[in-house]
Structure formats: C-alpha cells, structure tokens
Amino acid sequence: QQQVKQSPQSLIVQKGGISIINCAYENTAFDYFPWYQQFPGKGPALLIAIRPDVSEKKEGRFTISFNKSAKQFSLHIMDSQPGDSATYFCAAIRDRGYQKVTFGIGTKLQVIP
Amino acid sequence: DAGITQSPRYKITETGRQVTLMCHQTWSHSYMFWYRQDLGHGLRLIYYSAAADITDKGEVPDGYVVSRSKTENFPLTLESATRSQTSVYFCASSAPGGAGDTQYFGPGTRLTVL
Numbered sequence: 001q002q003q004v005k006q007s008p009q010s011l012i013v014q015k016g017g018i019s020i021i022n023c024a025y026e027n028t029a030f031d032y033f034p035w036y037q038q039f040p041g042k043g044p045a046l047l048i049a050i051r052p053d054v055s056e057k058k059e060g061r062f063t064i065s066f067n068k069s070a071k072q073f074s075l076h077i078m079d080s081q082p083g084d085s086a087t088y089f090c091a092a093i094r095d096r097g098y099q100k101v102t103f104g105i106g107t108k109l110q111v112i113p
Numbered sequence: 114d115a116g117i118t119q120s121p122r123y124k125i126t127e128t129g130r131q132v133t134l135m136c137h138q139t140w141s142h143s144y145m146f147w148y149r150q151d152l153g154h155g156l157r158l159i160y161y162s163a164a165a166d167i168t169d170k171g172e173v174p175d176g177y178v179v180s181r182s183k184t185e186n187f188p189l190t191l192e193s194a195t196r197s198q199t200s201v202y203f204c205a206s207s208a209p210g211g212a213g214d215t216q217y218f219g220p221g222t223r224l225t226v227l
Contacts, residue, residue, distance in 0.1 A: 006155075032214055043203050043218030044156070089155060093214060100171070101146075101216060105155040 003027055004092050006104025013111050019077035021107045023090035026071065030092035034101070035064065035075050038087045047088070048075070080111045116140075119204050119219040127227050132191045134222050136204030144207045145187040146216065147171075147179065149200040156203065162187055194226045 005024045013019045023033075034049035050057045050064040050073065057064045063076040077084055090104040117138040126132050136145065147159040148171075158171030160179040168179050176198060178190045187206075191198055201223050205216040 009153075034214070041220075043205070043220050044216075045218065046215045049214070100158065100161060103156040105153070 003102045004090060004104045006090050006107060008107060009105060010108045011110070013077075013080045013109065015080065015082060015111055015113050017080050017111075019075075019080045019084065019109055019111070021075045021088055021090065021109070022072065023074065023104050024070075024072045025092050025102075027092070027094070027102075028071070029094045030102075032093040033064070033066065033073050034091050034093070035062075036089040036091060036103075038089065038106075040086075044087075044089060077109075080109075082111045082113060085109055085111050117204060117206055117217055117219040119202075119222050121222060122220065123223050125225045125227065126194050128195060129193050132194050132224065134189045134191075134202055134204075134224070136187045136189070136219060138185055138187075138204075138206045138217075138219075140206060140208065140217070141184055142206035142208045142217070143184070145181065146205040146207075147177070147187070147189045148203045148205065149173065149198075150203060150221075151200050159189065159202075191224075194224075196226050198224065199226045200224060 035047045036044035037047040038044040048059050048062050050066050052068045061078045066073045088107045091101045120135045143164050146161045148156045150156050157173050162168045162181040165181050165184050201221050203221050204219040207216045
C-alpha cells in the first residue's frame, strides 16, 4: 500500500535541462511535504519542503509545485547539472507532532553532460 | 563530531545469526528512526522511538527488535537474520517543532545475509 506515489523511477536529463519528478498522495491528513536528496553511499538529506497552504516554493534551482485539490506535488530542477545526479525522494508527514514520514519510492536522476 | 553515526558500515552475516546495528546521535533529538532501503521499495520504516524507553512499530517490523535506554542510542537487532533482510539500513533522528520536521540520516549500514 503505497501512500505516496512517485514517478518516474529513473530519469535522464541533459545538462542545462529541466528535471521534473512527480508525486501524488491520498491521505488528506498529510500537511508537510519534504523532498530528500541522496547521493550514492550517503544517507538522504532534506532538500526542500512545502506546506499545502502555498502553491509553490523555490530555493535556488529547485522548485516545488503543489496542487492541493489534485493531491499532487512535483520537484522541478532548473538548469540541471551533473552534480544533481542523485536519488530524490518525495515524502509526506501527517502532522508536525506525528513525525513519521511516508516516503515515495525514489527517482534516480542522471544528468548527462 | 556532532551528528548521527552508524556502525558497522558494512556487515556480512549468515542466516540464523543475531546481528545488532548501532546508531548514535549527538543532538539530543527526541525522535529516532530505523529505515531499510531496497530497490523498488524506497525507504521503509522499521521502528521508531519518540523518546527513551518509548518505541513503536513502523511499516516492516517483523524480525527486528529495538531498544532505547538512552536518548542518544537506538540499536536495531535482527534476532535471527534471514536473506530477505539483506538491505541498506538507515538510522535517522529528528526534533519536533520549529525546524524539527527535518529528519537527519546517518550514513547507512549495508547488511548482507548469506
């Protein structure tokens, strides 16, 4: 039972292009949506996060778009660089006090020169 | 150094043996978590702990045991290892409130059960 559905599972993007990873959720009790980035041999690390009261959040080249009515959110990486090659996990948290995180399946991004 | 550490980083064991994976954090975070990462499954929560002496099951707890006698340590024990427990195990910690929704992950332990 996958509560957060993430796609695609793998993605190859040319350097300078836009990488887009999509996630969808069912549980309307989720109210915090972080994205984690994981480099090979390392643990995941928080990249960017959004709450459902905003439709977009941008940090540098990374943007989260959030569609509350559709229960979907996505990560856009602008001007993708080879250093962005990593696995990206979307996630959802039910409420701030709950702390348990439900992760998507992950997307392995490869940015080629 | 402050942070979250895991040991060992790599472990090979045999079916039926008991294995303990260690996790230590220096931030005094109240919450700690154990995940396993497998291809095609992403990160799945095994157990978590809200504070010392408080633990609860996650999504895939069968075959695992945890304890939390001290805030900073959260060991994970495989009582009788099986091949299906071959995986990469991540420990994480977080502190509720403020920026505390962030989970901080350790470097992982790659476990192979033969």
